[in-house]
Amino acid sequence: MPGNPFRPSFGTSPRVLAGRAGLLDEFDVALDEGPGSPMRSILISGPRGMGKTVVLNELEDRARTRGWHVVRLPEGPGMVEETEQSLLPGLLARVDPAAEQRRVTGGGIHAVGSISTEIDHAYPHTQSLTAMLARLATLAAERGTGVLLTLDEVQSVEVAEVSRLASAYQHLLRDDHEIAFVGAGLPVGIATLLKQRGTTFLRRAERLQLGPLDEAEVADAAVRTVRAAGRVISPEAVRLLVRIAHGYPYLLQLVGYHAWRAAGTDEVITERDVERTREVVVDRMSRLVHTPALLDVPPGQLDYLHAMAQDDGPSATGLVAERLGVSRQHANVVRTRLIARELIAPVGHGLVDVALPYLREHLRRVGE
Ligand SMILES: Nc1ncnc2c1ncn2[C@@H]1O[C@H](COP(=O)(O)OP(=O)(O)O)[C@@H](O)[C@H]1O
Ligand SMILES: [Mg+2]
Incomplete structure (x- = not known):
């Protein structure tokens, strides 16, 4: 049996990319348009599993294809320091002809000098982030x-560090350098960041809420993934996979993965194979997506979610307020916060629905 082509894990690019073409093409255009093009500064938000990291990888590929230098900034604390002290000096030592020359002379003196010593020679740590980025952009x-x-994971970086990055970036923009920035993170992290002073450029960045794929995109990607790996998936099986996945990229991979396994040694993946994935789907979503997503949600908002979970479909906001025994104004405030978290979404006048597949089931399961 050929290897399973689905990749149900976070941060791994799929064998076959579903959708996202519009966004990628717009970015291509922005790279061609020159400085000042709005899509050159993008902030992508979305829940875990919506495909933010995958989009980031794809955008990086688009830039590389055009011969751009891609600098993936380190995630988490120490972002600026690491960029300034090792990432950029290392990159410049490779691409800067001036560094090359100095390396040659340096090599003559210290014949057995390590690469890192040579890099130190060419790019002493005293150079600022802005100076090094400007040099790279000039080259x-x-x-x-x-x-x-x-x-990636913008919310994991200290605000003060993002501010430093923002000011360097701002500087380069002002000088009309050929530079672009794409950040991705969880909705709350991005929102918090935008409220801070010193991150002005982020406020001007194009804000994209990465949404679900449409049904045709999921179906097409499922069929192509299976086919490229040497098997077949029946049309009924595709339809069921699409229904279970709800346009959510992680689920496309998860359902595909388990259906492939369920098919055993058969050449064709059937509807029954897909049907058998349901249990594992709800379980994985609970543990890997919903539990972390609800971890820092305040009690009032959790109550609102539980009140919504009593409905089998979209909830009437008035009714939710009634269930909670709170005023409509108060319920509206809570609702707005949950929408900002991208946990729920308005779906028509006076109606809201959960924004993550199987969140309702998860809420019912964990109870009050
Ligand atoms: N456009 C896509 N087409 C197919 N699979 C995707 C797509 N985007 C994401 N995935 C898959 O979904 C899972 C989660 O993607 P990831 O980018 O890690 O999400 P996030 O960074 O938002 O948490 C991965 O298994 C990835 O391969
Ligand atoms: Mg990610």
Whole structure:
């Protein structure tokens, strides 16, 4: 049996990309348009599993294809320091002809000098983030390209560090350098960041809420993934997979993975194979998506979610307020916060629905 082509894990790019073409093409255009193009500064928000990291990888590929330098900034604490002290010096030592020369002379003196010593020679740590990025952008411009900075898990970086990055970026923008930035993170983290002073450029960045894929995109990707790996999936099986996945990229991979396994040595993946994935789907979503997503949600908002979970479909906001025994105004405030968290979404006048597949089941399961 050929290897399972589905990748149900976070941060791994799929064999076959579903959808996202519009966004990727817009970014391509922005890279061609030159400095000042709005889509050159993008902040992507979305829940875990919606495909933020995958989009980031794809955008990086688009930039690389155009010969751009891609600088993926380190996640978590120490982002600026690591960028300034090792990431950029290392990159510049490789691409800067001036560094090359100094390396040659340096090599003559210290014949057995390690690479890192040589890099130290060429790019002493005293150079600022802005100076190094400007140098990189200047080198890129000489070749008719630019520099793309990316930052995943934006919410894991200290606000003060993002501010430093923002000010360096701002500086380069002002000087009309060929530079672009794409950040991705959880909705709350992005919102918090935008409220801070010193992150002005982020406020001007294009904000994209990464949403679900549409049914045709999921179906097409499922069929192509299976086919490229040497098997077949029946049309009924595809339809059921689409229904279970709810446009959620992680679920496309998860359902595909388990259906592939359930098919055993058969050449065809059937509807029954897909049907058998339901239990594992709800379980994995609970543990890997919903539990972490609800971890820091305040009690009042959790109560609101539980009150919604009594409904089998969208909830009437008035009714939710009634169930909670609170005023409509108060319920509205809570609702707005949950919408900002991208946990629920308005779906028509006076109606809201949970924004993550199987969140309702999860809430019912964990109880009050
Ligand atoms: N456009 C897509 N097409 C197919 N699979 C995708 C797509 N986007 C994400 N995935 C899959 O979904 C899972 C989660 O994607 P990831 O980018 O890690 O999500 P996030 O960064 O938002 O948490 C991974 O298994 C990935 O392969
Ligand atoms: Mg991610």
